[in-house]
Amino acid sequence: MSNDDQLEIEVNGVTLPARKGQMLIEATDAAGIYIPRFCYHEKLSIAANCRMCLVEVEKAPKPLPACATPVMDGMKVFTASARAISAQKATMEFLLINHPLDCPICDQGGECELQDLAMGYGRGVSRYSERKRVVRDKNLGPLISTDMTRCIHCTRCVRFGQEIAGIQELGTTGRGEHTQIGTYVEKSVDHEMSGNIIDLCPVGALNNKPYRFSARAWEMTQHASVAAHDCVGSNMFAHVYNGIAKRIVPQPNEAINETWLSDRDRFSFEGIYAADRLQSPRIRIDGEWRDCGWDEALSAVAEGLKGIAADHGPEQISGLISPSATSEEHFLFARLLRGLGSVNIDHRIRRVDFHGQEADPVAPGLGMTLADLEAQQALLVVGSDLRQEVPIAAHRVRKAAVAGADVFFVNPGNYEYLFPVAGYLDTTSSSIIDELAGLVRAAFARTETRPDANLAEVLAAAEVRPEHEAAVAKLIAAERATVLLGLIAGRHPGYSRIRMLAAALAAATGAQVGSLTEGANSGGAAMAGTLPHRICGGAAAETTGLNAAEIIAAPTRGMVLMGIEPELDCANAEGLLERLADTLFCVVVTPFATPAMETYASVLLPVGTFAETAGSYLNAAGEQQEFSGFATPVGAARPGWKILRVLGNLCAVDGFDYVSAAEVTQALAAVCEDSEPSIENTGQLAPAVAGFDEGGLRVPIYAVDAVVRRARSLQLTKWGESVPDISKPADAA
């Protein structure tokens, strides 16, 4: 920014710095001078339609809207002069004449921008004695409730659709006083970030449907937390009443989720209170299940695991843990299993191709911040249904595309993107690998690179099409270009080939390689050592144990499962339940008890979900985020780290004397101190896979983990219908 852009304005007699091109309200906001507003929102375009921010500007014949008045050097502004206040009060009176006086039964009451400003700018008694407008409510689907009579037509929700979501689901119909916000044709609002219009709506017109009438804003306590369903870790606030989570709202963090939250992160918490929540530890004795106390359950687990180790050898114990468990849980889980002598530990439960896992990044991830992702000029997205996998990352990619970046997709299908896509590289008649090979060959030809022996074999059969050449040209021309591997790529049976080709393509075109990762904490899991070939901190393990695919294909005699429903969360899970039923001792640390678990488990231990435990996540941008539990654990559930700590003690494993999650965090940090979370992604050549159904690698947005699968409102949405029935909560209509 050059000094030419700097100028000075005078607001209420105080000189303020401002930047050329800024609107007045941005300069006053930055200086902490409040101007009332409804339609203005820093993330949306300027509408200037509410007229609440009218201020007096010297020499202007009329009051001017601060949101749409550019700053001028030396301009004199009065935000609270008699003229400004009179204009603001006039607007307030107009807004209120047709607004229902139903604050006592409105969920927005107590946190309503209209209510708040009416305190300062409204009249005590209305002069309006005519009939008030009444507007028919709309059915926008299971997530957003409407009371359209309350609408003040600020159009923030409309602009959100146009500018942020990229699909205009809401619009205005009618004119004048009869203007209405709606979908025109009756339909639900389906975008994966649609819940944000609840926060954007300054009044109670659009509200949180699952939360409707269940609490008042001032009765709840607010707790900062981190979202647990994708690899960005959106920051959020949980609003809790008597220990029960009532709703989730975004916590602004420009580096991660800006001011947004995906619907999955906002509404998933409903799953915490699903009917099949495990209320107490349960134990199976002689084939009969019964509830028991923690002491009995934990002793049984310790005895069971020690028994397997003694009778069959510790290599007959394996552990699988959810990639969305906290780093602390991963750390203690790995320590427990290694302490028992087992090396069969994994969190990569949806991955099937482990060739070259030694070259995996110490902490897989994007290798860049989300802001960097947004700043890319060319992006090749490989194997990702971006919007469903990581909605916030998809939003950043959308922003890049809207700003002019060329975004190419290599996917098993042409998933819908609400931004200009430079090219879908067709895989309907080929595979991701064939398309990538074509791209690499085109890149090598263009840059006159010679492939090494490994690559030469793959490239020999590759066909180069003009669209490959076009995409490669864009990647080379762009100053900032990235090859982004998605979750479909990571689950692909030819993953090692995919990433080798991606690395070769990136090297030849001068692009970076980044990966989206499974769950909320794949990076943290890798650092904490829930891997068969690495210990905590990323150093190679002395002995490489069984990986997730091997464990799933042939479970060992003793099994420890944490935070997963293996038949739904693991790759190649056909027949897994029967195989698990053949194990000798299987302990499942789980928030939920399913009929399936009762067929194979020996002990069920109720564990707290992300809402009920303290811990930390390492997101795909390399940011470590700590959080504490915000809800009272359901039933006898305990935080995972506490369960593992006691198990460690009972199994006489060293290093389990922690009294708080923070101590575990510190211990983990101490081990990882010297580990660089590298993002190198080379890989080695694995046998080719052919004839595989790539489309089957896609996990629907609301099927990613046990909590989301039980979030009733999400399951009622358009996307929820694609979830297998088994995952639907029993009480969902």
Added chain:
Amino acid sequence: MGSEGSGGPVVFSVSGHVNRPGNFEVGLGIPFRDLLELAGGVRDGRKLKAVIPGGSSVRVLPAELILEANMDHKSLQEAGSSLGSAAVIVMDETTDMVRVLERISRFYYSESCGQCTPCREGTGWMNRVIGRILAGRGKPADMDMLVDVANKIEGHTICALGDASAWPVQSFVHHYRHEFEHYIEHGCSIVSQQSAAA
């Protein structure tokens, strides 16, 4: 052609209570009396009551003011109105000004696009209050409130439709307040009583 500050010709579109309504292309600055003569004078030899000289959005002028004015920017401004679109609406002595204002305000109510608050909400408010007065259900406090609402729309909207909806209300009440008050007090028009008396 034209007058100082208002050069050139203009097409006046004269409508209302005149004998020969029509479009008249003349030089700007023509005295209103001459324009009225071109349009054949007030119909049936009645007395002129008021004129809206520039389309329904500009301020109304009573006969005594418009009869002294020339049809150009400066002169009409001095008289308290403006040239607007040069659509001249002539009203004779039988005109019920409350009824006229109700009609004009209904026009702006239904033309408001609804984008910005003061016009979206205010035009309907004004129209309802005037309609209520016309129906004989007005209250004394309505008069000041009506002007206040118009003042709060004027100058606060994105486009000029807000101003256009406010000016007729302000000027009708300013010049013909007694007609509104008669409605409020007696529930009927002062005009019909006058004609009944005549």
